[in-house]
Amino acid sequence: xxxxxxxxxxxxxxxxALCQGVLPLVGAQRNDTAMMSVARTAxxxxxxxxxxxxxxxxxxxxxxxxxxxxxxxxxxxxxPIGYKVSAVWSAHEGSLLMWILILxxxxxxxxxxxSGVPKVLLARVLGVLGLLSVGFLLFELLTSNAFExxxxxxxxxGDLNPLLQDPGLAIHPPILYIGYVGFSVAxxxxxxxxxxxxxxxxxxxxxxxxxxxxxMFLTVGxxxxxxxxxxxxxxxxxxxxxxxxxxxxxxWLVGTALIHSLAVTERRGLxxxxxxxxxxxxxxxxxxxxxxxxxxxxxxxxxxxxxxxxGYFILGFLGIVVIGALALYAWRAPSLDSEVGFSPLSRETxxxxxxxxxxxxxxxxxxxxxxxxxxxxxxxxxxxIGPPWFEVAFxxxxxxxxxxLGLGMHTAWRQQSTGPWIRLLRxxxxxxxVLGIVLPLMFYxxxxxxLGVGCTAAAWIVISSLIQPVRSWRRRKGSxxxxxxxxxxSIAHLGMGFFIIGVTIVSAFGIESDRAMRPGETLxxxxxxxxxxxxxxxxxxxxxxxxxxxxxxxxGDFVTTMRPQKRQYLVQRxxxxxAGIYPSWNKDLFVALGDELGDxxxxxxIQYKPMIRFIWIGALVMALGGLVxxxxxxxxxxxx
Amino acid sequence: xxxxxxxxxxxxxxxxxxxxxxxxxxxxxxxxxxxxVEISNVxxxxxxxxxxxxxxxxxxxxxxKREEGSLAMSFRVTDMRCELGVRYxxxxxxxxxxxxxVVAHGRMGDDGVFVADxxxxxxxxxxxxxxxxxxxxxxxxxxxQPLREGNMECNSQ
Numbered sequence: 001x002x003x004x005x006x007x008x009x010x011x012x013x014x015x016x017a018l019c020q021g022v023l024p025l026v027g028a029q030r031n032d033t034a035m036m037s038v039a040r041t042a043x044x045x046x047x048x049x050x051x052x053x054x055x056x057x058x059x060x061x062x063x064x065x066x067x068x069x070x071x072x073x074x075x076x077x078x079x080p081i082g083y084k085v086s087a088v089w090s091a092h093e094g095s096l097l098m099w100i101l102i103l104x105x106x107x108x109x110x111x112x113x114x115s116g117v118p119k120v121l122l123a124r125v126l127g128v129l130g131l132l133s134v135g136f137l138l139f140e141l142l143t144s145n146a147f148e149x150x151x152x153x154x155x156x157x158g159d160l161n162p163l164l165q166d167p168g169l170a171i172h173p174p175i176l177y178i179g180y181v182g183f184s185v186a187x188x189x190x191x192x193x194x195x196x197x198x199x200x201x202x203x204x205x206x207x208x209x210x211x212x213x214x215x216m217f218l219t220v221g222x223x224x225x226x227x228x229x230x231x232x233x234x235x236x237x238x239x240x241x242x243x244x245x246x247x248x249x250x251x252w253l254v255g256t257a258l259i260h261s262l263a264v265t266e267r268r269g270l271x272x273x274x275x276x277x278x279x280x281x282x283x284x285x286x287x288x289x290x291x292x293x294x295x296x297x298x299x300x301x302x303x304x305x306x307x308x309x310x311g312y313f314i315l316g317f318l319g320i321v322v323i324g325a326l327a328l329y330a331w332r333a334p335s336l337d338s339e340v341g342f343s344p345l346s347r348e349t350x351x352x353x354x355x356x357x358x359x360x361x362x363x364x365x366x367x368x369x370x371x372x373x374x375x376x377x378x379x380x381x382x383x384x385i386g387p388p389w390f391e392v393a394f395x396x397x398x399x400x401x402x403x404x405l406g407l408g409m410h411t412a413w414r415q416q417s418t419g420p421w422i423r424l425l426r427x428x429x430x431x432x433x434v435l436g437i438v439l440p441l442m443f444y445x446x447x448x449x450x451l452g453v454g455c456t457a458a459a460w461i462v463i464s465s466l467i468q469p470v471r472s473w474r475r476r477k478g479s480x481x482x483x484x485x486x487x488x489x490s491i492a493h494l495g496m497g498f499f500i501i502g503v504t505i506v507s508a509f510g511i512e513s514d515r516a517m518r519p520g521e522t523l524x525x526x527x528x529x530x531x532x533x534x535x536x537x538x539x540x541x542x543x544x545x546x547x548x549x550x551x552x553x554x555x556g557d558f559v560t561t562m563r564p565q566k567r568q569y570l571v572q573r574x575x576x577x578x579a580g581i582y583p584s585w586n587k588d589l590f591v592a593l594g595d596e597l598g599d600x601x602x603x604x605x606i607q608y609k610p611m612i613r614f615i616w617i618g619a620l621v622m623a624l625g626g627l628v629x630x631x632x633x634x635x636x637x638x639x640x
Numbered sequence: 641x642x643x644x645x646x647x648x649x650x651x652x653x654x655x656x657x658x659x660x661x662x663x664x665x666x667x668x669x670x671x672x673x674x675x676x677v678e679i680s681n682v683x684x685x686x687x688x689x690x691x692x693x694x695x696x697x698x699x700x701x702x703x704x705k706r707e708e709g710s711l712a713m714s715f716r717v718t719d720m721r722c723e724l725g726v727r728y729x730x731x732x733x734x735x736x737x738x739x740x741x742v743v744a745h746g747r748m749g750d751d752g753v754f755v756a757d758x759x760x761x762x763x764x765x766x767x768x769x770x771x772x773x774x775x776x777x778x779x780x781x782x783x784x785q786p787l788r789e790g791n792m793e794c795n796s797q
Contacts, residue, residue, distance in 0.1 A: 357657065360661050371673075388672055595732055597711065605731050
């Protein structure tokens, strides 16, 4: 009964989404207030019914209703209760339902927190969001119904994939989706403004906080995914340039460009058409990502639910969204010319460069991701593009990007006079170069070209991000207090600096060592002695495991005991590696247990990962910067 | 800068950026592209010489052999028509098992054995790389029966 209620609620939500998608848009065209005000009510109603539907699916999981096919496939009686809930979004149908819930959640937030926005514009924004929701609800109802019954019911479920039985992965998809889906608000604002034909600076000011919040969640979501891959996939990498990782990274790159381009549109009324294009691209890339994940078209460790129908549906939807939005753009963009200019040395120029470089980076990632598809279509050859290509290609636009970043932050809008600019930045530039060479030498005893460039870039970004906050802190009683949005920018850039430190140091000085070890043997890696004390059996709630006990010492002093496991889950019978990780702020020690090699030996992978935490800390600091900047007072003011 | 100049600048920069990107892409693609080659083709000698490629198929039952106490191991992989020996030194992914699908990166050794530098992990046991599934499907129908007797002859070099 409950699953049917969930299914029915979803159909009701679809009818409401249709109202929300059609009436306000028509009303806005005719300037009909009654029709426009349907938008808000319909949005609330839609959210209510989607939430009921989602609740019903959770209920089915928690109560082990194996007469529901989706539950029978992805849950199991002895699964801990928390994972029964997270199993709801562990596969295609449920995660799509969560996507819809989040979309209608964003819609409700827009309806609720847009008091200063003119009625016509808001009606159009909500209308566009309603249409997007119609698309996704149809997708769920027509191709991927989570409430499909299984008759006769299964006695027990097929269990949740053990890899997904992990707190990191329970929260990674929701956070990532909030980010992905959040770009739909930017998209809706762009389309709404193009329909109306009026893009003033207020428009950018209303749209920017939504975009920043979406970007924040996407940042955290990607970082969580990377962190999960690091400790759970068992082999210590943090980014694999896998097609699905790229699918989340491309919207991030374009979204980052969008935030910067919006800053120019908001402050100076420039780059309007560019901003529109980026808004369309960010959301389209989110959809493309969904397409890649859902269709199974690309060989990927993530590719679940290989089903061509779903692929065609989402491809068709993507086509409608992209072609529709671009047609609208082609029609409207010529009328968006602005009359103001800027000098070659001005913040506008740097932000323009930022945008171009980020878009080039996203294009490269896109090319690398889609190349296997294109080649197969052309000559049927099956190729794959390895991480080495991405690593090199990605550095080409990003190295100039990070150096320009520090310059741009200290350049005035409109026109910057050269003298004071050089005087301000002379010292930080020298300091960054010196630190970039001296610090790796001091701590790690070696410096090379790429390493030096990376460390200099990181030092440069950290120093230049700190200039403004430190100055305003020193004369905090004066009038030159830093605005929240400037502070947010500095924090986000500081996070970028941390991230670069992490990436640079771990790629230069990380050590990986695969060995055969017998109990009692000791192996030295990076100055640490790893002694395999014993191998033993342990029992978990729904698995049995073989555990290695590894004692780590440095110069004879005890550091820690690590317990890497190989688990066998009782239902699916797969083996899974649980790495032993000893984290600290400046390095991780990592031990993973491989196979029994015979003769009492086991294969063991030992890794030393200096500064790897800075990668994820950096991402969190970036997101924190976004949070600080959306609290800026000007986003709470009504229209100017 | 006047709006017209701004546009020119933006367009110019974008064109330069994309041109560099494209140039890099095609140059580096060539070096980093890895072809998937079916086992039957490898056995027939039809594979890229002097460079890495990927193979995939099922691990033959009973073929996994280890050197006692070391990381070196070997196994045979089949596309249900031909079999190929594979050598590997390293830690195996969790889901590697006899009778299961596997994908390996590497190149051919002089002795006709594939030297793998990477054995791919999969996310779950039911997932099989599409290219492997396709390669197997060519030689076997749904009921896991050989398609035609003639088809089953492995034409080695």
